[in-house]
Amino acid sequence: LELRQKLLEQITDLASKKPFLRNAASSAIVDLLAPLPKKDLTILLGPDSKCTTLIAWLQAPVHKATSEGLAVLLTLWPRLDQSFTSDCPLLPSTAHSASEAAISSFFHRDHLAQLSEVLKATTSSHPHFHFLWKIIFGMLLPEGAPCPIDTKPIRPKKPKKGKKGDKEETDTKQDSNEKVYYVKTAAASSLWETIVENELVGSSHERRYLGFELFSLLLPRMDPLAAASLFTPQFLACLMTNLAEKDNYLHKRAQVCAQDIVQYLRACPAPEAKVGIVAVIQRLVGSRFDRLTGTQTVAKLVKAGDNTSDDSAKKTFYSLKEMFLHPEDPERAPIQRAFAIDQMASLWKTQSFDDKCRTEL
Numbered sequence: 001l002e003l004r005q006k007l008l009e010q011i012t013d014l015a016s017k018k019p020f021l022r023n024a025a026s027s028a029i030v031d032l033l034a035p036l037p038k039k040d041l042t043i044l045l046g047p048d049s050k051c052t053t054l055i056a057w058l059q060a061p062v063h064k065a066t067s068e069g070l071a072v073l074l075t076l077w078p079r080l081d082q083s084f085t086s087d088c089p090l091l092p093s094t095a096h097s098a099s100e101a102a103i104s105s106f107f108h109r110d111h112l113a114q115l116s117e118v119l120k121a122t123t124s125s126h127p128h129f130h131f132l133w134k135i136i137f138g139m140l141l142p143e144g145a146p147c148p149i150d151t152k153p154i155r156p157k158k159p160k161k162g163k164k165g166d167k168e169e170t171d172t173k174q175d176s177n178e179k180v181y182y183v184k185t186a187a188a189s190s191l192w193e194t195i196v197e198n199e200l201v202g203s204s205h206e207r208r209y210l211g212f213e214l215f216s217l218l219l220p221r222m223d224p225l226a227a228a229s230l231f232t233p234q235f236l237a238c239l240m241t242n243l244a245e246k247d248n249y250l251h252k253r254a255q256v257c258a259q260d261i262v263q264y265l266r267a268c269p270a271p272e273a274k275v276g277i278v279a280v281i282q283r284l285v286g287s288r289f290d291r292l293t294g295t296q297t298v299a300k301l302v303k304a305g306d307n308t309s310d311d312s313a314k315k316t317f318y319s320l321k322e323m324f325l326h327p328e329d330p331e332r333a334p335i336q337r338a339f340a341i342d343q344m345a346s347l348w349k350t351q352s353f354d355d356k357c358r359t360e361l
Contacts, residue, residue: 001040004032005050012054015068023125026068029054030075038079045084059087062114067122070115071132074139090115103139107187112194119195123206129213137217140188145181148217185226188218192230201238205249208238212250212257219264224273225319227264231280240285243292258293265298272319320344 008029015025033041044051045058057069058076070090077091085091092105105111112119122130134149141147192214200211219230242254268274278298281289290298324340327333 001043004036005044008032008044008051008054012051012057016053016057019124022066022068023131026072026131029072033072033076041076041079042081042084045080059084059089062089062118065090065118067118067124067130067132070118071130071135074132074135090118104184104187106139107184107190109190109194112190116195116199120199120203120207123204123210126206127209133214136191137183140183140191141181141221148221181221182223183218183221185223188222189226189229192218193232197232197234201234208242208250209253211235211238212253216257216260219260224268224270225276227268227273228276228280231277231284233284236281236284240288240292255293258289261289262293262295276320317344 011025011028011032015022033044036044043049045055049055057066058073060066060069073088073090077085092102092108092111094105119132122132124130129149134147137147137149196211196214200207200214215230215235219227222230239254239257242248242250243258245251248254265274265277281298287299290296320340321344324337324344327337
């Protein structure tokens with residue numbers, strides 16, 4: 001323990017003096033602390049510990065906190081004593097152990113808003129993902145689910161050269177044996193609204209790039225009926241802007257993001273989820289998505305040649321009605337109800353319901 005204590009102090013001191021080494025330093029600190037039993041961890045971070053620099057790093061006030069300090073703190077959270085976590089402003093004040101309720105409190109909009117500067121600072125590792133996002137996805141996903149940052153994302157293959165008009169054909173086949181793990185809907189939606197929509201996509205190139213990356217990771221891991229919540233106004237406006245001109249700094253990354261959307265809409269097993277997403281895209285950007293991506297994805301889904309449009313739209317409508325009447329998360333009830341109303345209005349404007357269906361709705 002004495003050797004670990006000296007190493008921890010030296011590494012933390014180095015990280016505080018050399019910001020470009022913080023990411024690597026935080027990984028080293030986790031490697032030193034993670035294998036320890038809770039008893040030894042309590043000694044190293046206790047009141048009599050000589051790891052004063054590390055303790056100050058983990059218990060720093062929000063305005064002085066670092067992304068790396070938060071990453072280490074979240075990794076150790078399940079094994080930290082309440083006496084330690086109660087003095088950590090980066091953790092929810094109402095929850096001192098890493099229970100499901102505590103994790104929900106961490107992803108509460110008010111708490112995330114307090115951490116916004118810390119989360120935005122993760123772009124210091126651009127274009128690579130910061131260590132912190134791996135920890136956050138571990139909290140969003142069920143226990144045992146692989147971290148998407150560690151796995152190669154499934155992307156559509158480049159279209160093969162062929163006849164004109166085949167531009168939009170891509171391979172959307174996925175391994176049927178591959179298990180899909182969905183993130184916690186309420187937590188992911190809160191993270192998206194508070195950090196990505198309100199902080200990242202309207203900021204610098206590095207932060208917008210991070211927003212696109214998070215979208216590509218979240219979209220296939222959202223519950224299909226909640227996936228439309230990612231298609232927010234500022235995000236779509238940012239995507240369209242960067243798709244419009246080849247000279248735009250993020251044009252290529254925006255293209256990848258658009259391909260992810262096209263693939264998702266083609267492969268999504270829930271027709272009602274497709275209807276909800278298409279309705280939002282139509283309302284917010286109209287035909288620009290198809291024009292800028294060089295596809296007819298939205299147009300084809302709107303036509304609904306399989307004659308299931310009414311049924312899918314009705315299912316979506318009733319799902320949104322249920323969301324409005326019985327919100328999943330009582331604390332976010334006003335936001336969920338506003339989203340439900342907005343989605344229902346989009347469906348009503350964009351879908352071609354027959355007279356019988358309109359009367360029923």
